[in-house]
Amino acid sequence: MEDYKFLFKIVLVGNAGVGKTCLVRRFTQGLFPPGQGATIGVDFMIKKVEVEGEKIKLQIWDTAGQERFRSSTQSYYRSAHALILVYDISCQPTFDCLPDWLREIQEYANSKVLKILVGNKTDRDDREIPTQIGEEFAKQHDMYFLETSAKEAENVERLFYEIAAELIGQARSKDGSSSAAAAAAQRQSEGSSIGLGSFSAKAAQSNCCGGLASGGSNSSQGG
């Protein structure tokens, strides 16, 4: 048995070209490889992190944004602990598609899955979607919000670490003894997915959401 206590599955979705692969690469390898080809089907990365003194394995599934891969990427939603929905702040159409993505998530993902809205490419100066608009959309749909730049490595670590921290919180409150939670997390059984639900999500969500949202506005002020 490997020496990690929790295993979380994170799935990235969003239109083609919004920078999902770059976000993942930046986080897992510290790289920003420009001129990447489109992802084929689904890509898969593992990163071990330590949050709150716990060793955690993050299994990150990077999906292809193109329509023709949809039926294969959808199948990964169900088992996800967290879904990161990415759009490009300099590209209005990627934002306009968000409701479609949410519909898809609603249909295939666990209803209590942790959802995070991410506006990527804050390094670009041709912004089309103001931070506020993204923030409001996230609030409306009960999601966390964060703006990132994979190129400048801005908020990328934070995005994943906050997700990890939030998921740990959920796993712990679901199951008093953390060792049992680990076992459950490892098996990713229905127990864990149900567990996410039994957790009184509202309070913690609003709490963490506030943190993330304020982070988003901070970063926008900085920019």
Next chain:
Amino acid sequence: MSVLEQLGTLDIGTNEEVDETLQRIADEEAKVNERLESLLAKQCQIEAKMSGIGRSLSLLHTVDSDSNKLNDQIVNTAQLAESVSAKVRRLDLARCRASECQQRVHDLIDLHLCSQGVVKAIGEEDYEKSATHIARFLAMDQQLLRRTADDVQGSLTSVSDAVKTLEDATEKTRVLNAKRFDEAVKADDLASVERFFKIFPLVGCHRTGIEKFSLYICQKLANKAQKELRNAQDIAKAESRLQLAYADRLTAILENFARVVEVNQPIIEAFYGQASSSLIDMVSILQHECDTEVKNLLMEFNKNRQIQYRSKQVNESTQRSAGGGNLGSNSIQALGHYRKPSGGSVDKLNPKEIDAIIAEITVMHARVHVETCVPEKEQLDIMERYEKIMKNSDLRRQMQEILSTYLLLERYFMEESVLKAIGLDTYESGQQCSSMVDDVFFILRKSIRRALTTQSINGTCAVINNVAACLDGDFVSALKAPLKSGYPSGYIDLAQAYNAIQTTLQQGKLHSSDADRGRANFLVQLNNADISTEYIETLCQTMEQEIGGTFPQTTPVERQMLDSCLTELKAVRDALKATVDFGMQQLRSSVIKPRLNPWINQFLNYSHNLNEEELAAYEAGETFVQFFIVQLDGLLNSFKNSLSPRNYDALVSILATEVTIQLERAIKKISFNRLGGLVLDQEVRALGSYLTGATSWSVRDKMTRISQIATLLNLDKITELSEYWNPENNKEMSTWHLTPNEVRTFLTLRNDFRIEDIKRLQL
């Protein structure tokens, strides 16, 4: 310090002092003599050495003169060598020039010959010959030729003439060759086409040749494909492979392309050079044509098989069921409505997957082929180009699209079939589970197998995910629904209930009360869930083997992806186990507990304060434990045949737990004397051996506590306890499951033990 100086400093006033001084001087003298002697002793050594040195000196003189001589010689030799090598160098240079000159002369002769030959060859339409001449001409250094022409100007004007002739001829041949090639293409004369194709590289038109030839091949292939398109339908009909017609055609197209590459590869390598990128150029042009061809085919396929219409239907139906909210009965009822499109698409799924496989295999095949023929070391850039062509090709994209369609339809097929299997669930008497378990797993297995044949890891992962989702969703909820409503605990006896179920099953129709039906259904679903956990394990195991067989060369990342998806599937087993546990708890609360209560209460009616006579009388009559075991046996028997072995074991285990808990409670309510304790001990032993015998599982563990209580109450004297309490005194006894306080409490139940003695116990 000399002696005189010493004398000067010395005081010689008195006799004693003079004597003393004299003594000292004498000592000094003796010392000096000694030193002198030792020095003299070395004299002959030194002399010997001196003479040795003198001798060597003369030798050294000779050495010096010799080395000087040697030096002179070396210098001489070096000078000699220098002059010789200079000559050699000059000679070499001269030779080089001579050979260059010779080459030029050769060139000139060839030039002359060529210019004459070319004209003649062109005149005679001997293209090979003229092309060979031209090739020879092109192989010459053009600049050098021109310079030669300049050098010899005046004396040999024919050189520049020849060059001009040849240049003209080259141009002419190029044009002519292209023309002839086109003509040959038009005439569909394969031999001529190949003939002229081979001439292109000779006249330095590699690129044109490849392009023209590729276009010709493309044209040929297009024609062939069209012909095949016409034939395919008939052949397919004749061989009753109508549903595979498109797959067959796709295979044919891809095989044709692969064959063309294979056949022409040696020709191209021979005539266009191994290291050139000609082959890649050709492949890229062909790939383009191949893309178009496949695209046409797929368009037709989509049109004929109404893929879009079907996908739309599938999408609509999923949306409808999602909008409908509660799955269960709704969608099962709706099945009849959906059946038509899905029934059609079941058959239709086959060609697509086979398309995908064949496409993949053929593409792989072609790739492997090209890879082996291109030398790997220097040709990395070419390989990369090739990879890029393959990666960006329309073919690849179309395969992805078709895979997507496949996944959509496969999911639909799977979900609908599973719902159908659940809807048509039946059970036969004598069977412990109903038809749907076998049906559902048959469907899932089929889906996964089919996914594997696509040769696509992404596709396989997606299907495994879908299988997990399907099991976790529809299947588990179908199993759980009857369990949730609980085991109907009617007033009739369980044995009766069981008989009722049996008769209904035998008659094959359900006309008994709802409660009976509910009971039977409950047990069947409980067994279904149990068997399903086994099936999932088997499914995962065979999957792992099959994946290993299908994808022998996976990258670690791909391996991890597959493993992760399989883990997901295995996790469903936990959901099923939870379902079984849930059902077992239902049984415990609605069957075991209420049944046990009155039986255990009987225990209170039997006195455990017995004298010898009463004991004899008690043992002669029906004892409590006999009565109890008969009851338990009746209870268990009513379930034994209707529960799967594992579920039955679990039931016995639950029963054992419940029995010990309730019995312990009952024991606490009465008091015992020595003989009463003996009776209790016998009773507990009998009970233990009955329960242990009732199951393959060991329930001994669950009996430990109650047996220890019986042991306590069966003590002869209170002091005997120490023998049992310390484990080293008694190896047979397992560790105590009772705390010291509990031990004291139970000991107080013996009315012949004194409280003070119990208190005094050292525990």
